[in-house]
Amino acid sequence: MTSSVIAKSATLGKGTTVGQFCFVGDDVVIGANCQIGHHVTIHNDTQIGDNVRIDDGAVLGKFPMRAANSAVTKDQQLPGLTIGHGCIIGTQAVIYRGAKLAENILVADLASVREDVTIGRKTIVGRGVTIENRCTIGAFVKLETNSYITAYSTLEDRVFVAPCVATSNDNFIGRTDKRFDKFLGVIIRRGGRIGVNATILPGKEIGADALVAAGALVTTDVPPGKIVAGIPAKVFRDVPTEELLDNQGWEDE
């Protein structure tokens, strides 16, 4: 017995369970052996793979809001949210329509993933993380608690972002008309790593396997394989050989 409200046009796979007080909208497709918690909202057209766990209070497939005053959100046609096999979606997480998640991703509690975002497999989106609209996030990425990924950013595979990292995309800080043409997300190349509470300015590129030290303020591009630190961040040495991505023995299993 469930108190949940499930649209007639929704389909649930074999072995999938739904908790109390859930809402499942029109044309939602949920695979087999999924566990849906309590108070979960799944909006129209969302497609969910097999063996997915969705925790209490999560909201999936949310339609974007449009502020009278917002610089980057426009009316648009968005496809339904897609969540791949084996994903885990945390409590109170909010994932928008128009996002696309590959397999075996963890989106932890209270995290936000906006529209027009793609995330590669086995990536971890930590507790309270925000991925703004129009971001591309690779596979095997780790975004730790409360890190903030600004709109229009690209993070390649095996990127590591420590807790409370901040990014921005507007060099004009809300002024002049030309800013609308120049929103620039951050770019973090394969295996780039960002330390706790560091800040990255608009459009800056962190090279492959580079490391931004904790608390640093990145105001210029960071060369591959270098460590930068300070405010503003300056190169101070190479990443130790033993910490280079190619020396971890990791396979992209």
Place this chain on the structure above:
Amino acid sequence: MTSSVIAKSATLGKGTTVGQFCFVGDDVVIGANCQIGHHVTIHNDTQIGDNVRIDDGAVLGKFPMRAANSAVTKDQQLPGLTIGHGCIIGTQAVIYRGAKLAENILVADLASVREDVTIGRKTIVGRGVTIENRCTIGAFVKLETNSYITAYSTLEDRVFVAPCVATSNDNFIGRTDKRFDKFLGVIIRRGGRIGVNATILPGKEIGADALVAAGALVTTDVPPGKIVAGIPAKVFRDVPTEELLDNQGWEDE
């Protein structure tokens, strides 16, 4: 058909829709053509204008909590929450009794607005933003994702606060009895702008059209029209003419 529980003394305007599993309390008044999502809680005495969108899981009109140990929360009589015409309230947002929101405000997902807060029209309160109690926020303000506005702060019209900005109000950091008389919020004058992950100390005033650079630590007042940067922040030049508020061609439409 709705599963929602709506008090008999609540009134809903023409064209207003309510999703599943909502609770609407005594003497709530909701205007016309509003869209209330699923799992929304609207506590007693809340008043909502026309054309308001309230997303899933939002909690409106919450009564403050009182900790045995809190410095600033006391028993008080608070009027019901007021939300003006055309506002949009995000998923899982929490807005307290005793707050007053003007028209066309966006409060994004997972944001918090405490008691004794007023917010002017067309302001954007970003995802995960916290506005603590006893703040006054002007019109056309932008508070970006995860920015934190300490209690007793004043932000005038057209202020811009970038993501992850931090503020504080207690110079005694929880010690001495005299701190109780000296909580000082931050003051940001008309058009003042604060860069990503900057920090503002208690009672500091950011002058009109001044700019605090990303990652700066503001330990003294900032003169109008100046840019400050660094830790601690120091003046290093004027805001470019093209970025001054009066040169944007904005009307307070």
Place this chain on the structure above:
Amino acid sequence: MTSSVIAKSATLGKGTTVGQFCFVGDDVVIGANCQIGHHVTIHNDTQIGDNVRIDDGAVLGKFPMRAANSAVTKDQQLPGLTIGHGCIIGTQAVIYRGAKLAENILVADLASVREDVTIGRKTIVGRGVTIENRCTIGAFVKLETNSYITAYSTLEDRVFVAPCVATSNDNFIGRTDKRFDKFLGVIIRRGGRIGVNATILPGKEIGADALVAAGALVTTDVPPGKIVAGIPAKVFRDVPTEELLDNQGWEDE
């Protein structure tokens, strides 16, 4: 009349009220005179004392999620969540199975408390705070809005952590196998205080009654009773006598 779903094996004390659309699981025990809000989820085996307030949308006793890719979360047997008499749990807060909260604790809105965490009495866990797994938090501690406590940390009694403070526990930033043996939380001794938006690196110890200034980056241990500031943080003077913990006239009432 309530729409809530309460397991037959759950027991509720005299005078306890439950709002709309709550779920209370098997073998939950709730004491007397508690107020449970709307949309609250209380998972199996949770034990709650008397005079506890639990606000709308809170999720208590959540089972940990296990990511394919996570460094520190393993399968484990966890006891049910315990919440002591007189606690207040905020809106949308998430507290995991295997946590243990003493009496008169406030966990504010949107805060997260993970498994294997103990919290002492009269501590305040602020809005949006995260306490990761395997932390020990003392009594009379204040963790202010959005502060982040990394896994394996110890905070002794009367610690004060200002808003937006960041901590970390992995000196190897996600690389090398030896990191698994060397996760080191932060240690804050009795009465230690951390200023707004400061950052503490893995394993660093903040001495008793020491003070880390706002925005500082702590890269070495901080001696007792000293103030440190800057990036990296350096000692610059003693904590004023009037601010020392022993001079506050506080009793551990």
